[in-house]
Amino acid sequence: MKNKIDVNYSLYLVTDRGILNGRDLKEAVEEAILGGVTLVQLREKAASTLEFYNTALRVKAVTDKYNIPLIINDRLDIALAVDAAGLHVGQDDMPAHIARKILGPDRILGVSTANLKEALKAQEDGADYIGVGAMFPTISKSDTRDVTLDELKRIKESIKIPVVAIGGINQNNVKQIIELGADGAAVISAILGRKDIKQAALELKKKLNGDS
Amino acid sequence: MKNKIDVNYSLYLVTDRGILNGRDLKEAVEEAILGGVTLVQLREKAASTLEFYNTALRVKAVTDKYNIPLIINDRLDIALAVDAAGLHVGQDDMPAHIARKILGPDRILGVSTANLKEALKAQEDGADYIGVGAMFPTISKSDTRDVTLDELKRIKESIKIPVVAIGGINQNNVKQIIELGADGAAVISAILGRKDIKQAALELKKKLNGDS
Ligand code: NI
Numbered sequence: 198m199k200n201k202i203d204v205n206y207s208l209y210l211v212t213d214r215g216i217l218n219g220r221d222l223k224e225a226v227e228e229a230i231l232g233g234v235t236l237v238q239l240r241e242k243a244a245s246t247l248e249f250y251n252t253a254l255r256v257k258a259v260t261d262k263y264n265i266p267l268i269i270n271d272r273l274d275i276a277l278a279v280d281a282a283g284l285h286v287g288q289d290d291m292p293a294h295i296a297r298k299i300l301g302p303d304r305i306l307g308v309s310t311a312n313l314k315e316a317l318k319a320q321e322d323g324a325d326y327i328g329v330g331a332m333f334p335t336i337s338k339s340d341t342r343d344v345t346l347d348e349l350k351r352i353k354e355s356i357k358i359p360v361v362a363i364g365g366i367n368q369n370n371v372k373q374i375i376e377l378g379a380d381g382a383a384v385i386s387a388i389l390g391r392k393d394i395k396q397a398a399l400e401l402k403k404k405l406n407g408d409s
Numbered sequence: 410m411k412n413k414i415d416v417n418y419s420l421y422l423v424t425d426r427g428i429l430n431g432r433d434l435k436e437a438v439e440e441a442i443l444g445g446v447t448l449v450q451l452r453e454k455a456a457s458t459l460e461f462y463n464t465a466l467r468v469k470a471v472t473d474k475y476n477i478p479l480i481i482n483d484r485l486d487i488a489l490a491v492d493a494a495g496l497h498v499g500q501d502d503m504p505a506h507i508a509r510k511i512l513g514p515d516r517i518l519g520v521s522t523a524n525l526k527e528a529l530k531a532q533e534d535g536a537d538y539i540g541v542g543a544m545f546p547t548i549s550k551s552d553t554r555d556v557t558l559d560e561l562k563r564i565k566e567s568i569k570i571p572v573v574a575i576g577g578i579n580q581n582n583v584k585q586i587i588e589l590g591a592d593g594a595a596v597i598s599a600i601l602g603r604k605d606i607k608q609a610a611l612e613l614k615k616k617l618n619g620d621s
Contacts, residue, residue, distance in 0.1 A: 245501040246483055273486035278507050289457040295490050
């Protein structure tokens with residue numbers, strides 16, 4: 198595993214089996230990595246612990262193959278069991294400072310935030326990066342809160358750890374997010390909801406690199 | 410925490426908030442302990458991770474007060490986060506040998522089984538005890554498989570670790586289970602579904618002790 202300070206947050210894929218239309222998750226993740234995804238978060242809200250564990254093992258075989266860090270959503274037990282690179286917690290998940298204590302210093306810890314107060318708290322609690330969103334209207338996640346572009350800018354100016362914007366980010370608006378200072382864009386449907394997953398990631402990568 | 414070989418499995422309470430009719434879980438657990446429960450398993454199938462964590466902290470305050478081991482159902486992350494005495498996994502949860510590796514040797518690991526093959530596997534995987542059931546028809550758990558009294562006897566004769574019978578056990582049939590050699594009876598509704606929780610536990614305790 199790479200040193201966690203070298204992690205590239207620029208194009209952060211968050212998985213959602215619900216929008217894959219029956220396509221295999223492992224294959225979808227591989228396509229996305231071939232298109233330029235730099236980080237993968239496995240998010241399984243409906244799976245049993247055993248299903249989540251088995252899925253995480255399968256997906257980790259792909260992320261390991263390409264040396265891409267795998268982050269587990271919510272479930273510290275799964276992150277430890279599959280030796281994932283890190284854990285991402287939301288505000289309804291385990292408190293970040295408890296998660297940090299159990300994870301140890303070497304794994305990546307990310308925290309979902311929707312305002313400056315939560316962002317500062319996450320940083321204090323030992324997060325390595327924060328997610329900020331939802332930036333734009335989104336259909337992938339139902340439990341989101343709106344964040345303005347101004348708030349994103351304010352957060353970025355106020356904290357030291359990397360900021361990954363999330364929520365409705367796609368090929369059309371990703372440039373806006375990066376211009377406001379975000380270190381990365383987290384996407385779900387703009388990659389996994391597209392027929393050609395690799396192509397979708399390539400297009401986002403292009404926009405992130407400043408090509409029009 | 411007591412040495413885990415000293416654990417008394419005889420009257421094992423498994424929680425279910427759904428049958429409490431709005432009564433407070435922490436208070437219900439305290440009543441059950443005052444009635445003689447020797448072990449408590451916290452089972453929260455619908456809670457968010459944060460809710461589960463907070464509930465576990467509240468319930469642990471009670472179990473600690475009476476020096477009763479608290480076992481967390483399914484979620485190794487919660488067990489570690491609240492420093493519980495142990496973890497109980499079912500056949501849809503994390504594989505027992507993985508759970509054992511992360512838990513370490515000192516915490517209690519229990520595994521749900523429904524036949525001799527699973528019982529032997531659990532013992533081999535590092536379980537400290539097994540649950541066997543469902544022994545009788547039950548309304549508390551929906552994902553159960555039937556186990557005959559003969560199979561319980563066969564399992565008890567074939568493995569070395571303690572055997573806790575579960576599933577529809579109540580004041581009328583608990584004696585049968587113990588006479589077949591079970592080291593304990595796990596109950597949900599026969600305690601938590603009763604109006605007087607302490608009294609319900611006392612009655613079970615009496616039957617376990619051989620009083621008629
Ligand atoms: Ni202890």
